[in-house]
Amino acid sequence: xxxxxxxxxxxxxxxxxxxxxxxxxxxxxxxxxxxxxxxxxxxxxxxxxxxxxxxxxxxxxxxxxxxxxxxxxxxxxxxxxxxxxxxxxxxxxxxxxxxxxxxxxxxxxxxxxxxxxxxxxxxxxxxxxxxxxxxxxxxxxxxxxxxxxxxxxxxxxxx
Numbered sequence: 714x715x716x717x718x719x720x721x722x723x724x725x726x727x728x729x730x731x732x733x734x735x736x737x738x739x740x741x742x743x744x745x746x747x748x749x750x751x752x753x754x755x756x757x758x759x760x761x762x763x764x765x766x767x768x769x770x771x772x773x774x775x776x777x778x779x780x781x782x783x784x785x786x787x788x789x790x791x792x793x794x795x796x797x798x799x800x801x802x803x804x805x806x807x808x809x810x811x812x813x814x815x816x817x818x819x820x821x822x823x824x825x826x827x828x829x830x831x832x833x834x835x836x837x838x839x840x841x842x843x844x845x846x847x848x849x850x851x852x853x854x855x856x857x858x859x860x861x862x863x864x865x866x867x868x869x870x871x872x
Contacts, residue, residue, distance in 0.1 A: 801827035
């Protein structure tokens, strides 16, 4: 080993190696700092995105609540099925992000909706119906496949 360091070539290699050690350490340290910085930035952006989604969803739920209140207060919708279907059709036409709007009786049978169904559809087992009838307040359900539309959707109800 001692003989290896006696040549000029080996001494140059040793000097180059010793000179490169701080550069390698600095490079590794800089890469680690960059990774941590990008990770913190990604975490911040993820939280910011989640907060925007929560705000958007809250606004969307608020609009659904408003639409259902407006539908429930429309003249004759609870007593006249044809008037009810007409009002529901108009509301769906003016609010295309909604797939269905309707009224169920106390047993959960849909008595009026747009779109309509040729068969009796019962929603008494659905969370939104149970919660609205139990609390007497606006409620949201779960993400399910609609029984009339056949589309995946989130349901809401007002008593």
